[in-house]
Amino acid sequence: MNGGDPPFAQRIAQVSESHTTRIFTRAQQMRARGRDIISLAVGEPDFDTPAPILHATARALADGRTRYGPVAGEPGLRERLAAGFEGFSADRILVTNGAKQALFSLFQVLCDSGDEVILPRPCWVSFTEQIQLAGARPVLVDTDAGFQLDPDRIAKAVTPRTRAILINSPNNPTGAVYGADALAAVAAIAAEQRVWLIADEAYHVFTYGDRPHVPVLGLSPAPDGVITVRSFSKQFNMTGFRIGYVAAAPSVIQALTRLQSHTTGNVCTFAQYGALAALEMDPALIDRRRVALRRRRDLALGLARALFTCAGAQGAFYIFADVSAHLRAGQSSADLALRLLDAAGVAVVPGEAFHGPGHIRISYGCDSATLGRAFARIKEGIKEGL
Template identity: 35%
Template sequence: MRHLSRAIGSIMPSATMAIADRAKEMERNGIDVISLSIGEPDFPTPAHITEAAIDALQRGETHYAPSRGIPELLEAVAEKLSTENHIPISPVDCIVTAGAKDAIRLLCQAVLNPGDEVIILDPSWVSYEPCIQMAGGKAVHYPLDPVTFQPGESLVEAITPSTRMIIVNSPSNPTGSILTRSSLGMIADLCFDHDLLALSDEIYEKLVYDGAEHISLASIHEMAERTVTINGFSKAYAMTGWRLGYAAGPSEVINYMNRIQQHSVSHPTTFVMWGGAAALKGDQSCVAKMRDEFARRRSFVISRLRQAGFACAPADGAFYAFANVGGDDSVIASEWLEEKHVAVTPGSAFGAPGWVRMSYATSMERLEEAMERVCGE
């Protein structure tokens, strides 16, 4: 049809959602499918967060709010970033968005012009490139070391006169690896040397294990002036369906993001933002409890995969096991789904052929059954 957008036509559907849809279809047909494909905590949203949103509803917080977010949440975001992440930031440098994914979309549209290039470190989350494409930009893929999953000195060779931004995701989806201080320092140097902006996706920052250290890129050197830090509530607080995220960075960039938000969603749902404020300002023991359970599952899944002969990426954070299965990962993932009834996401979707991503954000009982089906007893 000649009325359809060529730009949108060039964007591939989400492989993660496609696998999940097929798994749900099989379940509707009575097949016992264990889905390890979606990155969604299996815990309920902590009660004090839900109660804060209910209280907001009951007192009438159901009308328009400021487009950048309610002041209470903006202040909580700025305080969190300043104290926990050591990023010098104020509420005027922050914006609340309808999920972290939408913050990424807003940023790409705010800073990219047609033909501008953005470097993505592969393996990478499936939605970075579509967000770049929708803004008229071009994704440039740089492969990380397949053992350490750190960038090398050759990263500089990916930079051209058209490069405008580099995307950093640590802890990583899909690998679970964390960029070291040395790697982040190298990226910071390249940003200064070549006048680049950085997008630092830190949605998994609170899910780190075995003493691993998460470091915010914006806390290094003077990177706060050229980094947009993006985060949200979905992973740490089990709030995927709430669709609430935030971004913080140079005020000029945040203001441009806000212009787009004003003419699209206007602002995130008003009473949801009160839940977000409660999440950041309330007791954080709920996060620690979920993280401890993820750590237990992580240890089990990684151990079983390695015993079965699958090499795995360093799973220092997030809630994914990224396993090297060799061969055609799409075929293997399809076989596991159709024959073993275990849904995983092919690594090709993340720019890593021969690998698969497994989410261990499901019960230990289901994980034990999944490992038996995939690895054998």
């Protein structure tokens, strides 16, 4: 065709590539060329997927669970998930292709063009892009110096165009676990203003004693206005299975199911049987992994604080380190992240990806020995001026 390719839709031109994907891809390319790269960039602990999950998935394959299933999810899995929420039944659960698809679909069914969604900042990389793909506008509201919610700022950000407030605790990228008082205050704001309150709780099992995870659903004066999104990916090391779910009022689930019937249809049938097995496992396994992650958190936080200023880190498996003191004039944390990768062979994610400039996100999902080697490289690189 003369003049080049036909044009793309404006909506995709407005969406940025994921910084996490960009760093991960570059690290993989460097590894392929023989470089020894330590990745502290990927939000995925190095634990194996538990054997009962693998066995149940293989059994489902052997039993012929390979055909289309119900769009909203296998009935047994929906019932089991509903049992985790007081007073819920299966019609309040939708199984999705990971939490990421759940959130994307939510913005599609909740938002019209020009609507607004309030996001505490820093925030996960895909929130803003997914909101924009729905034709809506992300409204970023700063957290405090410890990355905790500021209900007053959130209240002031509400306008007649506000459709939802999104809360992510434990938080990616900061590791902050939001306090019950602040969560209750935000839940009250959402109820009073009659806007949806979306709780992204993908990391809900990973807190380390400093502050427990508090489900916002139990704090809201209008629980049918709360939408909870969770995932099997982090909790059970099932990232490749792509199993997430939404717990919400039946009307929300019906709207999401209608959309999902035209997008993905059902989630992978046999993978859902692996998810069902995950829910029947001895909780002690997750407890042991939480203990291991806490040890890694303590090690990584100590090493990070010897180099940077760090707040948050009460949950998930991230440290959001303030590296502004180590930035050269005119440079960003994205520049520092590239220098760390190229010069020190350590991959981290720049804070710009999360609307938190001057920071880097460090994942402590790898083993303690690897963490020690990574921070030794970072320390040496900073000492030499990178």
